[in-house]
Amino acid sequence: MYIIVIGILFLIMIITPLIFKNIKIAGIVTIIGSILILSIVFKIITLVSGGASLSYFDEFFYVDSLSIVQLLIIASVNIIVSIYAYKYIRNEIKENIISLKKGGFYYFLFNFFVFFMIFIALTNNIVAMWIGLEGTTLTTAFLIGFNINKNSLEAAWKYVIICSIGIGMGLIGILIFVNAYSNQDTNEILKWSHLIKNPNPQSTYAIKIAFTLIFVGLGTKAGLAPMHTWLPDAHSEAPSPVSAMMSGVLLDLALYVILRFYIITKHIPGLQNTKWLFIIFGCVSLLISSFSILRQLNYKRMLAFSSVENMGIIALGLGIGSKIAVFGALLHSLVHAYGKSMLFLTAGNILSAYKTKRIDKINALIKTMPINAVFLILGMLVITGAPPLPAFFSEYYIIVGTVEAGNYVITALYSLCLLLVFAGFLRVFIKIVFNTEPGVKYVKMEKDNENIVPLVLCFVSIIIMSLFMNGYLSNMINNAVLIICD
């Protein structure tokens, strides 16, 4: 029932920009549709709140506490981004950067992109999860190369080539994975909910190879280093709403698909070592990204590297595997979604006012764009984990997890990387916001007030998260943790 309603809503949202030439209608329909989808997601959340699970259409769709976390992230960030895009696209059309037709094309692709993400979070079929991920690659390829120019085309081509190899490898892994269960009922083996109950394969060796292929292949899409090379280019060249969506939601979703396979793999005796894939790739991501952040000249690239870092944190937390660390990782994926979208959207506002992505060209933001400057600083505090905000707790839980597990080397490495990132962010953002050059008079820009509502929404959701941390939210995440850890 709910699934059909969601499907119809997406159909309307996808078709509208193709029928109506008016860009306003497409924008409003997208906003209304995303609000309705969030309300349906809330309804589903109340249905599964006790740790129960729902299934629809002969178990093709399956919702449990783990997918709820993802659904919540997708649906809520989707609203924020569509509100932002409403003004953003109209502005771009007004300034003749894109044509009216391309504006409609944006909404078409964007709604398709969100559709595939919701599909991944809802589906129970492990190959359908792959189809959804491939679908996000198809739609975002054009969205990255949206402002057809040299930089964006280069980024899009890199993205398509690297991610198609990665996702192809993931498919090979999934095929081997399914084949290892070929002694079981063929109608059932593609269902995750069936595999989790009967995790014993014909050969554990095949599962080992398959999971490694899946991890490396889909890890390309999740932006784990050293497969992250497409990410800084793609996220810095895409239009800001798309970068916000990709960085906040899509990376995390790719990790979620890997996690689904990991949960099955964990139940097979003799394969406990697969957790080291998460730990090692997480640590490498942390190291590479934290040192890269220190030497960036482009603020959107810097934010993109910060996404690699956050994916590293989440992967590390999942790899440690004790309840507190997994709780931290899931909480961090929620915080990261809101915080990173807020930063990317603010960066989009700055970009549309200054027309440059270079850090050294922007000074004294507090005088020229005071509101955006405040949100930039707030976003930085959220993403680097300053104490009263939830990211502090999530990162702290993961530290506790590493200490409890006795991996002191990893604890040290992790804390060092967090410090480096904090230092790198402070250096750049203090320079952007407060640095004034003598003899220059700074005037407040008109563009400052333009697109503030989505930023406020992001921050409000983070505040709500911190307030409800001990009640409803922690219950929800705890149920998800039980699925992973049991």
Add this chain to the structure above:
Amino acid sequence: MIQALLTIILISSIFISGVRRIKLITAGFIFQSAAIGLIVLKLGYETGKVDYYILGILTIVTKVIIIPLIITRSVKKLKINREMELIVNAFVSYIITGIGIMIAFGILNKSQDNFLKTGIALFIIGVLLMVARKKAITQMIGFLIFENGIVLFETSLSKMSLVIEAGIVFEGLMLALIMGIMIFHINKTFDSINTDFFENLKE
């Protein structure tokens, strides 16, 4: 018969890995895809399953007719006919291809499944083309060869439902189309489809 078709697939992939003319590469690709389509149809004839027929027809329609048409049309428009400087030259490419095939057939020498071995060989050759060639079109053909390997792999390993299999093949086709459109735009903005010109985005 299936053995002969598998041989055609391997020979065409060895052929593709060394030649420079894009026309010849496309011709090799057409032969390969036709062979794969026929194999899948043959399997369908033997087992009597509808899945195989549809997969085979999809493969033949998209990879023997539609995609080569797109490639030849864009080659005409772009006025390119050969790959000038190779990152890995033809001789070394042949050797790498040979080693790849040896690895694929060597590791799995206990297995009787020739589809699996050929599929793995195709993965290696496809990735080689994507990495070692500069023209965007050749990289795209490399991806398609990789995709062919996936089709072989799929037929040999698991029996999935029809919708899922069609979804996988369909998305491969869509990705190839998107690459084609992108190549068109790249040619317009860069006045070339050499990926050498991709050097704006560096740290």
